Amino acid sequence: MRLHFRGVVLPGDEVRDLWVHDGVIGFEPIAEAETVHASGWIVPGLVDAHCHVGIKYGGGDEDRDGAIAQAEVERDAGALLLRDAGSPIDTRFIDDREDLPRIIRAGRHIARPRRYIRELGIELDDERDLPAIVAEQARRGDGWVKIVGDWIDRAVGDLRPLWNDAILKEAIDAAHREGARVTSHVFGEEALVGLLDAGIDCIEHGTGLTQDTIAMMAANGTALVPTLINIDTFPEIADGAGKFPVYAAHMRDLHRRSRETVALAREAGVPIYTGTDAGGSIPHGRIADEIVALTGAGFSAHDALGASSWNARSWLGHVGIEPGAPADFVVYQQDPRLDLAVLNTPSWVVLRGRVYDRRDPVTAYR
Numbered sequence: 181m182r183l184h185f186r187g188v189v190l191p192g193d194e195v196r197d198l199w200v201h202d203g204v205i206g207f208e209p210i211a212e213a214e215t216v217h218a219s220g221w222i223v224p225g226l227v228d229a230h231c232h233v234g235i236k237y238g239g240g241d242e243d244r245d246g247a248i249a250q251a252e253v254e255r256d257a258g259a260l261l262l263r264d265a266g267s268p269i270d271t272r273f274i275d276d277r278e279d280l281p282r283i284i285r286a287g288r289h290i291a292r293p294r295r296y297i298r299e300l301g302i303e304l305d306d307e308r309d310l311p312a313i314v315a316e317q318a319r320r321g322d323g324w325v326k327i328v329g330d331w332i333d334r335a336v337g338d339l340r341p342l343w344n345d346a347i348l349k350e351a352i353d354a355a356h357r358e359g360a361r362v363t364s365h366v367f368g369e370e371a372l373v374g375l376l377d378a379g380i381d382c383i384e385h386g387t388g389l390t391q392d393t394i395a396m397m398a399a400n401g402t403a404l405v406p407t408l409i410n411i412d413t414f415p416e417i418a419d420g421a422g423k424f425p426v427y428a429a430h431m432r433d434l435h436r437r438s439r440e441t442v443a444l445a446r447e448a449g450v451p452i453y454t455g456t457d458a459g460g461s462i463p464h465g466r467i468a469d470e471i472v473a474l475t476g477a478g479f480s481a482h483d484a485l486g487a488s489s490w491n492a493r494s495w496l497g498h499v500g501i502e503p504g505a506p507a508d509f510v511v512y513q514q515d516p517r518l519d520l521a522v523l524n525t526p527s528w529v530v531l532r533g534r535v536y537d538r539r540d541p542v543t544a545y546r
């Protein structure tokens with residue numbers, strides 16, 4: 181198939197003709213191309229940088245068909261590049277599917293017994309095993325490893341770090357030696373200093389960030405994936421934590437100041453990207469909601485979209501719309517920056533040059 185699209189290409193704001201052949205974008209006309217769309221807004225494929233393909237909704241391991249269905253929902257929402265931020269199942273078979281989003285894997289979550297969602301991650305009885313397990317997961321993943329940084333400690337009744345600082349430094353060094361970057365689940369304040377001192381590359385959630393830890397992130401170029409639509413479930417988590425009133429109050433407070441925290445991180449220059457935390461308790465296909473949520477933390481619509489598209493792609497080593505780039509983009513009838521609700525109704529999703537007609541959802545055009 182030879183296909184032609186014309187529209188305003190973001191982020192450059194230029195009207196362009198895109199010619200798609202063999203899954204690749206060209207800027208030069210090609211003969212006998214069929215025009216799919218002649219006027220619209222064309223956005224590099226959206227990125228959900230925290231998207232657990234492989235965790236069943238409600239918890240547990242997803243089966244193969246279920247994982248495929250999750251990935252299809254993401255594709256149809258325009259999320260064409262996913263960083264899985266940990267998955268309990270092997271999703272490598274998805275790489276053979278031309279019709280499913282590209283997945284950047286982070287291996288399995290690494291936690292300790294009773295210190296994370298039960299049976300989701302690898303649970304280390306002895307924390308001294310962390311560096312070796314991190315190295316192993318680094319070899320299994322696609323350049324990322326996920327460590328659970330803090331969780332409720334029921335003996336204390338509040339969020340507490342899972343690891344001592346020296347072990348974290350060894351573990352993060354081990355990942356870096358394998359050529360992998362490390363990210364960590366962190367809700368509270370306390371675990372952040374040790375992780376940032378150890379040279380971590382990214383923080384998930386980061387609700388406990390303070391001026392000091394924000395300054396450390398900015399100085400190190402550490403990325404933040406706040407997952408705001410997941411943070412919005414903190415009040416429910418608190419409601420269900422009756423036996424732990426200190427923890428419940430902590431979670432409510434972290435939620436209450438979450439937009440302000442992200443706004444401070446943005447102003448300090450911390451690179452921030454979209455992640456929905458889909459899988460488990462958040463349904464797939466909600467990338468548009470996370471982009472909208474960023475505008476509640478001081479982002480312009482243009483910058484919120486960039487945090488989910490061109491900027492996030494470049495952070496993860498993927499290009500946007502340029503000659504020779506893979507044809508992964510989304511076409512909208514209106515400018516999504518004037519009304520981000522437009523992101524819920526893409527006209528066309530193009531992945532590896534295959535076109536999905538979203539004007540009539542469920543019908544694939546090719």
Ligand SMILES: [Zn+2]
Pocket residue numbers: 230232265457
């Ligand atoms: Zn997650």
